[in-house]
Amino acid sequence: MSKSNKIIIKADNVKKKFGDFYALKGVSMEVHEGEVVVILGPSGSGKSTFIRTINQLEKHDDGKIIVDGTELNDDIKNLETIRSNVGMVFQQFNLFPHLTVKRNIALAPQKVKGISQDEAESIAMPLLERVGIPEQADKFPAQLSGGQQQRVAIARALAMQPKIMLFDEPTSALDPEMIKEVLDVMKELAASGMTMIVVTHEMGFAREAADRFYFFDEGLLVEEGTPEHFFTNPKEDRTKLFLSQIL
Amino acid sequence: MNSFIVRSNSWLIKNLFSSKLNILLSFCAMSLTIYFVWSLSIFVFISADWKVVDVNLRLLLLGPFPKEAEWRIWISIFWVAFMSGITYKNISRFQTKHLFNISPLILFILFLINPVNNIMITFLLALSLVCLFIGYNLPANRIFKLNQNTLNILGWAITLPLIVVFLKIFGGVETTKWGGYFLNIMLAWVGIIFGFIFGLIFAIGRASSLPVVRYSCTFYIEVIRAAPLVAWLFFAYLVIPDLLPDIFANKVDIALRVMIVLSAFTAAYIAEIIRGGLQSVAIGQIEASKALGMNGYQTTSLIVLPQAIRAVIPALVSQFIALWKDTTLILAAGLAFRELLGSGKSALAQFEFIGQYNEIYMFIGLLFWIVSFGMSRLSFSIEKDLGLNQEG
Numbered sequence: 001m002s003k004s005n006k007i008i009i010k011a012d013n014v015k016k017k018f019g020d021f022y023a024l025k026g027v028s029m030e031v032h033e034g035e036v037v038v039i040l041g042p043s044g045s046g047k048s049t050f051i052r053t054i055n056q057l058e059k060h061d062d063g064k065i066i067v068d069g070t071e072l073n074d075d076i077k078n079l080e081t082i083r084s085n086v087g088m089v090f091q092q093f094n095l096f097p098h099l100t101v102k103r104n105i106a107l108a109p110q111k112v113k114g115i116s117q118d119e120a121e122s123i124a125m126p127l128l129e130r131v132g133i134p135e136q137a138d139k140f141p142a143q144l145s146g147g148q149q150q151r152v153a154i155a156r157a158l159a160m161q162p163k164i165m166l167f168d169e170p171t172s173a174l175d176p177e178m179i180k181e182v183l184d185v186m187k188e189l190a191a192s193g194m195t196m197i198v199v200t201h202e203m204g205f206a207r208e209a210a211d212r213f214y215f216f217d218e219g220l221l222v223e224e225g226t227p228e229h230f231f232t233n234p235k236e237d238r239t240k241l242f243l244s245q246i247l
Numbered sequence: 248m249n250s251f252i253v254r255s256n257s258w259l260i261k262n263l264f265s266s267k268l269n270i271l272l273s274f275c276a277m278s279l280t281i282y283f284v285w286s287l288s289i290f291v292f293i294s295a296d297w298k299v300v301d302v303n304l305r306l307l308l309l310g311p312f313p314k315e316a317e318w319r320i321w322i323s324i325f326w327v328a329f330m331s332g333i334t335y336k337n338i339s340r341f342q343t344k345h346l347f348n349i350s351p352l353i354l355f356i357l358f359l360i361n362p363v364n365n366i367m368i369t370f371l372l373a374l375s376l377v378c379l380f381i382g383y384n385l386p387a388n389r390i391f392k393l394n395q396n397t398l399n400i401l402g403w404a405i406t407l408p409l410i411v412v413f414l415k416i417f418g419g420v421e422t423t424k425w426g427g428y429f430l431n432i433m434l435a436w437v438g439i440i441f442g443f444i445f446g447l448i449f450a451i452g453r454a455s456s457l458p459v460v461r462y463s464c465t466f467y468i469e470v471i472r473a474a475p476l477v478a479w480l481f482f483a484y485l486v487i488p489d490l491l492p493d494i495f496a497n498k499v500d501i502a503l504r505v506m507i508v509l510s511a512f513t514a515a516y517i518a519e520i521i522r523g524g525l526q527s528v529a530i531g532q533i534e535a536s537k538a539l540g541m542n543g544y545q546t547t548s549l550i551v552l553p554q555a556i557r558a559v560i561p562a563l564v565s566q567f568i569a570l571w572k573d574t575t576l577i578l579a580a581g582l583a584f585r586e587l588l589g590s591g592k593s594a595l596a597q598f599e600f601i602g603q604y605n606e607i608y609m610f611i612g613l614l615f616w617i618v619s620f621g622m623s624r625l626s627f628s629i630e631k632d633l634g635l636n637q638e639g
Contacts, residue, residue, distance in 0.1 A: 055538055057534050057537065057538060080540045080541070080542050081540065083537060083538055083539070083540040084539065084540025085540075086538075087538070087539075088535075088538040090531060090534070090535060092529075092531050094529075094531040094532060094534065094535035095535075096532065096535070096536075096550055096554075097554065098553050098554055098557060107539075107549065108539035108540060108541060111541060111545050111549065112539065112540045112541055112545075153535075156539070157538075157539070160539060160540060
């Protein structure tokens with residue numbers, strides 16, 4: 001895995017409040033280009049909220065987020081451009097049910113980048129091959145299994161040629177026998193040098209693909225380190241407790 | 248043949264006579280059905296005197312529409328037939344099954360116009376069939392260098408304005424002379440198109456994040472729905488002229504006012520139906536669209552609306568059918584028009600036909616049913632096309 005020293009995401013003391021509840025109480029993180037980051041933590045720890053602030057599906061209330069050299073704040077004019085550089089894969093896939101698989105992938109390049117429909121669809125096929133389901137191109141999402149849907153969702157995000165990919169518990173809604181096919185695609189993506197931030201409980205994948213681990217609890221970044229560090233010698237008690245529960 | 252009898256026998260036993268209760272119910276239902284079909288047939292074929300419909304056919308279909316201007320309607324029919332041909336080709340290939348499905352309609356029309364006595368009308372009807380055939384076979388998309396779907400939508404979009412042009416050019420027919428079935432069709436058509444467009448706008452407006460837009464849309468919907476359609480028709484007929492300055496008062500076409508009321512009324516209901524559809528679209532859809540970099544307009548028009556409208560097609564079509572039948576209410580508001588129901592009443596007022604309610608109302612009912620049923624089938628086939636409906 002080739003990693004440059006360029007910092008592509010810089011979060012500084014990010015806070016987010018839902019009503020009176022602080023989902024993020026000041027999180028700071030730096031992600032280098034090409035790095036694969038896994039975020040761990042119990043549910044309600046703010047890990048999903050944090051990655052959603054990176055493409056501003058949630059606006060942060062305080063702190064600073066810089067993505068690929070642009071600071072995300074209220075003055076930002078071309079939020080759409082930033083978002084098209086940051087792909088996102090959701091727990092519930094969120095494919096567009098009224099469009100075929102091919103149209104799901106081709107829609108955003110066609111509308112956001114303004115290329116022709118034919119050109120956009122010619123982007124779709126190689127991506128479907130990359131995720132291993134070119135034969136499903138003309139089906140509708142509801143006709144696919146969960147694992148296939150999630151792979152389409154990954155292809156759809158990749159179609160915008162993003163610099164960063166965010167994964168929000170991508171395998172949590174899948175049946176066990178389908179998890180591997182999705183993780184294989186993610187491993188291939190990681191090996192290709194994509195910058196990835198992954199919220200997951202799949203420790204096998206994390207151990208194999210991740211460069212860095214971050215452990216969240218109660219809206220705070222509790223501990224960070226290499227996978228090696230987490231598996232052999234975690235420092236914080238909360239980390240130890242969490243790892244003992246999921247491993 | 249034998250196996251057919253065996254199969255139908257077992258079907259009958261399984262579905263109609265499987266238990267004592269089922270035998271009883273099947274027997275009652277069959278007797279009732281036979282009784283009604285029998286007495287209806289007696290009435291339709293023996294005791295009814297259809298002369299009242301025959302003599303007043305023109306009045307019922309066109310009202311006071313001038314005879315010398317009928318070509319305007321024929322041109323409109325030709326255009327609609329042509330567009331239907333294009334659409335037919337776009338949505339399916341020709342199948343004999345389809346011909347069989349519409350054969351009752353064709354028989355009904357032939358029965359109605361009596362081809363032997365009305366050679367001219369028969370010829371013109373045949374000509375509209377030719378237009379349909381041309382529309383089906385013309386490689387129109389290649390001529391205009393357009394995608395089939397775009398051509399279809401564009402064609403139907405210009406149809407209504409085009410018909411208005413056909414009716415109006417070269418010293419055309421005043422709207423007060425429109426009448427009969429034709430008037431119902433025009434009113435419903437305008438009401439459906441504009442009701443839908445404005446309904447869509449109000450629905451989106453009501454979901455807007457700008458308070459001014461949201462509250463004005465809500466206010467509009469609540470005010471319109473607070474009064475019955477008849478009241479709004481009175482409003483258009485009696486109140487609007489008083490509100491306008493004297494110079495305009497009699498200038499604003501009464502037909503136009505009725506069309507505006509029908510559209511405005513329908514829009515409020517359509518808006519609420521579509522709002523229901525908007526709420527049914529999962530928030531994740533919007534997030535996925537935004538995460539891909541699509542802006543608010545793209546998200547609404549490409550992701551949210553198509554799903555919202557799909558979800559509410561049955562309710563929308565119900566509303567359209569309701570509007571279609573509500574076009575008769577312009578009679579109740581005492582307007583100068585004679586649409587189908589009004590024309591029927593005038594026919595019944597003729598001395599020689601006094602008391603022939605059954606014939607007239609049955610005929611009018613049938614004409615309304617044809618369009619209502621057509622709309623229902625159309626929505627059904629759209630739903631099937633979209634894979635929403637497994638039935639039938």
